[in-house]
């Protein structure tokens with residue numbers, strides 16, 4: 156397997172990389188515009204993403220820093236959990252800086268920068284969103300040596316940051332990065348073929364997920380402020396579940 160870059164050297168992007176970015180950006184934006192969260196579209200404008208230019212991390216870091224104090228930390232591949240949460244806790248989002256090939260437009264086994272940057276980065280300019288992101292990471296770090304706690308918090312992460320839906324003016328919209336960067340997910344997640352549930356922390360703790368299929372269940376928030384405000388409830392509910400499970404004797 157080709158070694159992935161650990162730093163962004165902008166001049167290393169090839170004509171083919173620019174074509175991949177342009178193709179994916181245009182294709183996804185066409186689908187997303189009417190169905191993605193207005194908060195994401197506003198944030199996308201703030202970070203100045205467009206189809207013609209692969210985002211430059213140095214420019215992006217300056218922008219994000221001025222918006223919310225966050226920045227990007229380049230990683231070659233998906234980060235181990237502890238490293239991921241440690242960086243988030245320091246207001247740094249770990250992101251790859253390489254792009255898939257034209258042959259891999261629709262399926263990748265691991266996230267590239269179209270997912271990490273196009274889908275995740277714009278909302279790093281939204282204060283309630285990043286406060287929630289940091290808050291969930293701070294809770295995870297308190298439990299980092301407890302795999303069950305990390306599994307449960309992983310479900311909160313999965314059904315919000317990656318596959319969350321938001322209600323805006325009585326309409327369901329997308330904000331999860333796992334949906335935003337996937338053509339299949341964007342087409343399916345609002346359809347009548349899937350289950351839509353109101354955001355509910357105990358329910359999420361009891362909902363397992365698969366990473367290798369299109370999702371069948373989505374949780375809906377009303378605002379990013381709601382996510383941020385529920386951090387104490389996430390922490391107390393996690394404690395309750397862990398204590399309850401510890402008492403079960405087989």
Ligand SMILES: [Fe+2]
Pocket residue numbers: 266270271275317332333
């Ligand atoms: Fe992601």
